[in-house]
Structure formats: C-alpha cells, structure tokens
Amino acid sequence: MSDSLTRGIAAAQAELHGMESRAGAEAVAREVRRLNARVRDLARPVLTFHDQPGDFAARLLARADVTNG
C-alpha cells in the first residue's frame, strides 16, 4: 500500500462502503486511476453545459438507419 490513492481506497472501502476488499486496494487503485484519467482527459476539453446524458437516446433516433423507417 504505497501511495495515497491506495490508502484512500482501502479506507473508503471500509468506512464508506462497509466491506473489505477482495481484489486488493492496490489493484483497485490501479484500475480507478486508469479509468479516471482516461475519462477526465476525454471529457474536460469538450464537454459544455449543453451536454447531458439524455442526449444519447435522442441522437440514436436522429441517426437511425434509413431501412428502419
């Protein structure tokens, strides 16, 4: 348990979620760090206050294959 994120995850797992880790806090921290960085770096340059989760279903309909009409 060498870094602060690993220590934080170990603490949060017990105190916030009420369970012991079975994957190990280090492995969980690696995965969280990877996914967090990936999404953060994708989102921050492009997202505006206009973007919202509900846009997606509407976009599916708007971009429908012509053979479904």
Next chain:
Amino acid sequence: MADEAILALSAAELGAAIARGEVTSRTATEAAIARAGAAQPVTNAFVELLAERALADADARDAERRAGRLRGPLHGVPLAHKDCFERAGARMAVGSRVMAGDAPGTRDATALKRLAAAGAVDLGRLHLNEMVAGPTGQNPHLGDCANPWDAARISGGSSSGSGAAVASGACFGALGSDTGGSIRLPAAACGLFGLKPTWGRVARGGCFPRAHTLDCPGPMARTALDCALMLGAIAGPEGRDPTAVDAPVPDYAARMAGAAMGSRLAVLELPGDIHPDIAARFDDLRRAAGDRFALGEPRRWAPLADCEALGDVISKVEAATLHGAAMASRPGDVSRAVFARTEPGLHIPAPRYLEALALRARMLDAFLDEAMGDADALLLPTAPVPTPTRAEADMEGEGRVFAIVAQLTRLTRPFSYLGLPVLSMPIGLDASFMPVGAQLVGRPFGEARLLGLGATLADALEWRVTPGLPPRPLRRDA
C-alpha cells in the same frame, strides 16, 4: 418426422412445419426436452428445465392451431432463455448464490411475455455467468457451461447457456443479454447468430441488469432469419422500461433481404493482434463481402479504445450500485471474479460517471461521421483469439480476472457504449474445428439491414450447421 430431423430444423422451418400440420408443437417440445436432458451432462446449459409447463404450453398451441388460430411464425416453437428474465411461477437466480433463495417470480419479463404472445414455448432457465458478468460461461456456483463443439472449451458468456443450448439442439433459439459482448461472444464461440440490438430497441422490463445504461436483451439462433423472427416479437417500447426507444418496429423477417440490398460495407481495423486462425476466416468474410456488396477502404478510428474505457466506467459504477449491498452483507456468496471486477466502481468519482454518460451522444456522432462515413455496416472479428479452454479462461484465479475479460471483450465492448446494433455471425472454423465469429456493426436501428447482410454472407460462406454434440457443419474450413 423423426426427432433428429425436427431438431435439425431452424426455428422458422419448424414454425412453418407446425403451421402446415406436419409437426405438432408437443412433438417438437418433447424432442427438445429429450435433447436438453441428453446434453445436460456435457454442456450444463440448463439451470432448470421447465418441462411440464413447456409441454402444457405446447398442447395449448396445438389446440389453437387445430382451431385455426396461428399466432405467427414462432407458433409452437420451443425456445429457452438466460436466467436473467423474470418468469411468473419460476425462480430467477441470475447465476448467483445471493438470489438463489428468492421466491418465484410473480410476472413475466416483457421480452418473455412478448415471445409467449407470439406463440413460442419456453423450455426453461439457461446457464449464465454470475450476475450477468463475465465473458467465459464459467460460474463457481453453477459449474462451467461447456461448449457443445468441444466440451473442454468455454461456451462464452455471459449468455453461456443460450449459446450451448441452441448449438446442441436443445432449443431453437434463446434470449441473451449483452452489456459488453454477452450475446456476441457465446454466439461466436458456439457457431450461432447473436444480435445485440440498438440500445433501447428491446424493452428491459424484468430483465436483471448488469448495467441499465448499456444492457440490450436480444436473440441468439442458428440462422439470421430466426433472429429476425425473435427480434420482431420482442422489439418496441413498453411501460416497465421508460428508456425503451419509440422507434418504428418493422417486420424484420420480411424486410431483411431488401434492407441489405445495395449496402456499402467496410472493414474496421483495430490496433492489437488478431490470431492467425481468426484472421484467415475473416479474410474469407472480406472476400465474400466484396463479391456481394460494395466494399470500401478499411476504416480506422482511434477513439474506439476510449469508448471501451467510457463503457467500463458506466458498467463498473452501475454494477457497484446494484451489488454493493450484497458485497457488504454477504461477501462469501459473491465470487472473487465478480467482486474484484465490481470493486473499482465503488471508487470512481461521480463526475467521471456522469462525464461518460454526457459524452455518449458526441462519441456516437463522431463514430458515425468519421468511422462509418458512407458505409452502412462495418466488419470486424468478434473475438481476437480462438475460443480458449476452460482451464485457460478460469477467472477465479487470483489476479486473473481483469486480463481475461480484457482479452476476450476487446472487440465487443466499444459498441455497447456507442449503443449501436451489432450482429455476430459465424464465418467458419479455426484449426481446432471451433467456430469463428465476425461482427457486423450497423447504424442505430439498422437491425433489418444487419440481419439481411448476415443471411447473405452466411450463404456465401456456405455456413449451415446441424445442431448436436458436437454440431455438424456442412463445410469444414480448417
């Protein structure tokens, strides 16, 4: 007609034979039940065979036919379904110890209700990975679901029983559910067609979730036409699932040939290795596609790897929300693999989850504009490696789960995030005489086109299989 001949029919062929009075639903259902019983020691595909009620339903469908009432092309056809769909009067354990003691259901899932209304007979509950999570068909609580083509190999998952039961001839089609490849991977491993519909195409009422925002129930069958018949029965919105999209539901079976005509295709090339056996069969598909359709230049789209990560965040956070209570209160009843895969979802910051959701429409637009361009469908393999043995794929080994899941699902997960329809179709056999699958990725609600393309390309590749243990292909490529 002899049992063996009945079981060799497709769902569409059987439905037509029942309609003509050449076969009764009872005869077909009894044949399927007998095959399911014979295959069970090999495949372990069924969690529970609901034989008595299936036979009662078959008798009712036969009585209707005698009275001149046919509900449609699936009238009297025996199907079976992944044990993640609620059934009135039957248990739904979702492959878990946590839910194994739950009381029997009080109502049918929307998709099952619709298949029953279309006349199909339900043979029972099929094997799956614990909590619909995992690409291997291995379940520490139920035991492995083995592949009918080679019982030493995995069936694929998480719709493992659906793949094994249809390929072995224990039923004529099955529902699965797909959150990151759970229909497509077992379809590929078992030599079947498996359709992940557009997200929202099929209402999810009563379907146990892996991740609400990604889940897509869909059909698995031995032909594209059978998938079309099943999709036509289950598609469309319904009140229990407010996220189901209100798009037109065409007669897929009638429309598929016309929808495919004149389609423009392209190969989608992804970074990373593809095993030579998979590449060889995919080259066969590429040639067949070029012979019958307009095949454009290969496409590359680097952000596809981002879609995998974005979908992973959604899947992990939603799974942690669904299973956190059981993980805290009954940790010993949750497998190491599910527990380990779910834990990161407890710790991903909430803004990352919402960013992943908010980016989804932009990523869809970008994929359609930049990767698909003028193409109507893109082609790529379903899995980058041959179907592994059960020992190679065992996710319960310490520290193994992330690597195994990542390897098997690398080519399937991005399209779950994009919400696009994807048909996995069989394209031949590898050097071990195991089926190889390819994905056809379409535009939103392009299911009719994909099914038509799949049917045409399967004909071109001379793919026709008699179900059994093992299934017998018309042609052996390897």
